[in-house]
Amino acid sequence: MSMKWTSVLLLIHLSCYFSSGSCGKVLVWPTEYSHWLNMKTILDELVQRGHEVTVLASSASILVDPNKTSAIKFEVYPTSLTKDDFESIFVTLINRWLYDLPKYTFLSYFSQAQEIFWEFTDYIRNLCKDVVLNKTLMTKLQESRFDIVLADALCPCGRPTSLLETMGKAEMWLIRTYWDFTFPHPFLPNFDFVGGLHCKPAKPLLKEMEDFVQSSGENGVVVFSLGSMVSSLTEERTNVIASALAQVPQKVIWRFDGKKPHTLGPNTRLYKWIPQNDLLGHPKTKAFITHGGTNDIYEAIYHGVPMVGIPLFADQLDNIAHMKAKGAAVKVDWITMSSTDLSGALKTVIDNPIYKENVMKLSRIHHNQPVKPLDRAVFWIEFVMRHKGARHLRVAAHDLTWFQYHSLDVIGFLLACVVTVIFIITKCCLFCFRKYAKPGKKGKRD
């Protein structure tokens, strides 16, 4: 069974105490950026339902905003890094992935990608040490008697581990996809597919943006974002994109934080931040240019907007490949694309109605589920708290070694039996042969 490495949240039941009724104590080991978006949606809902939610966040974490009050409690632990250090680590890693990796040959690409991944896990391990070796914090956490740990499996905390080992330990897995996005495959009973749990109906836009959208007339608008993790693009790539956008009859809303490209057309407006969900849900929106983050793709599926994918790193290539295979997106290559490639791709998804039809099919699948993804996620978290786990959903295979799993011990034992029987029969035959055949020979000699 294959599983996307960035697509999982997991639940682990912790304590033996659970206050009756609906109120539980939730401890969260989060991941930053887009994963935090999903996690926060769940946590907000848990808080709404009266649960006490505590997020373990380092002092360098960007998910803690000291200017905002929140019903979610942040347990901030000290770490040697600052917020700026943290952001610079990520920007460096991502820039290496974006600009350096594509220069390598096929074989060294994977060793280099692996190296980037090790640096990332090193950073996570250090954060983890800051928690585990902090005795005051650990005592406080232990005394808090939490009912559940909600952890993002992208950043496991405990010594080096394998996906298999982690899988066996979690009570329940909440997967960040659904069958609108991923291809059908077998799965285990303690998996629930809650992709798109953060999606919601669009709210009205602010007047300035609404006026710009309405000015597009019949042609409509294109929404363009490369996500929250990419802040800088080379000037050359920026100008290629800007001149491509200038060639389409639509108005374009581009989330962009950098120097204004000189090829920018009058139809394109730059914004440091955009209300992406509200824009994708706007009836004037014709297409979405995206890097292919899981959350972004889900917003497009939810609102039924065809996509042009410019995958950059991590699972984005895989995500866009899924959307392409389902006929809801056209992919362009980040490094090699020309202005014509991008504008051509945009025209294709807007002018060929099959892309809209296909993404609308996915949208109907997404909206037609027995229970909404967020409600299912919250249901299983409450289930694990209420029932002190979900052991009835856990396959016994987790407790088997690989040779037991493949029944090699049974096969080995049966083979040994067969070999023993054959050995004994052969020995008996030989014995009989010697005993009765030799006198015969002697007789002949006589």
Place this chain on the structure above:
Amino acid sequence: MSMKWTSVLLLIHLSCYFSSGSCGKVLVWPTEYSHWLNMKTILDELVQRGHEVTVLASSASILVDPNKTSAIKFEVYPTSLTKDDFESIFVTLINRWLYDLPKYTFLSYFSQAQEIFWEFTDYIRNLCKDVVLNKTLMTKLQESRFDIVLADALCPCGRPTSLLETMGKAEMWLIRTYWDFTFPHPFLPNFDFVGGLHCKPAKPLLKEMEDFVQSSGENGVVVFSLGSMVSSLTEERTNVIASALAQVPQKVIWRFDGKKPHTLGPNTRLYKWIPQNDLLGHPKTKAFITHGGTNDIYEAIYHGVPMVGIPLFADQLDNIAHMKAKGAAVKVDWITMSSTDLSGALKTVIDNPIYKENVMKLSRIHHNQPVKPLDRAVFWIEFVMRHKGARHLRVAAHDLTWFQYHSLDVIGFLLACVVTVIFIITKCCLFCFRKYAKPGKKGKRD
């Protein structure tokens, strides 16, 4: 992946026409007895929601009651058998299973069981021929433009088929179990586990029965039924059971249609029919003696009643083994049990509180699902009608041959490549060796 052969209902999308809104046309290919109980629960709900339901039933079918009016439409087709023939076929088959099979040795048991199964499928095939060769009926069905076929996979209708082939054809599988009953295992996205969909809260008993139940005082009552398919027991077995029941302090309500056993105790009352669900939901009920039909076990789980299992045939042995493994039942052997065995088993499940605790655990799992089983069953039927199938849940493996499924074609091709390369390299080496090594030897000779 193993799957119980009696545990499935399947949905096949049929026509290209589907009237908008919630009203669809449903054609049903049913199975009699306990399977019909699940099917009818679903059909009643579909009719309630405004769908038009047509059940294909033979003139010998016992599921059609001409004295009852029903919102379900029965399309009765003529068959050469009468209702009495039908019942006698089943009674004979089951009696052979009950009384003849246990006399066989280990190896001939399976060939005899297979023979019984072939006779059953022969009977089903004949019914199927009566439908397919009936041109008037077939034309009428085709003209009705149904949106969906709801079929019980126990009785497939088309030439001989395999479970794998049938699995590939159905849009959706509704499995008659859930994780309270079965052990966790991997499954496919177009499986939904709707076991216990027929269960509902208990209604009050009729006065006569309620008075008898109340007369049990602190000891409570035991409910005893061997299901709808077993109508006759040998006198010897009946007396063993009756004298066992006479030994327990509880009052016993026994569903029994036969000659009153002479060992019957004053604590036991015989009824030709009992309101089983209402009795199991009664607070005085302490235990349930059951043959282990899936539906019966689900009623016990739903109401949290520990069981004594007397499995008779088909999947009942497997079902009781599940309940025994989950600590909710004690099993006694139908053929060899003595009065003491049965009364001992009954005392164990009543007096040892662990059985009640375990079945209550299962009950809590059953009642704690994001959506009730019946609602999920109806949801997926409506989904298949509304979306003209559920292709997004269908694994591509169904379209692969066995050697493609195991990637043998890919492995074969790669092996061929490797062999070719090795062959060429070897030939080159040999060629070089001959060309350059021979002159060297000559030189030495010189």
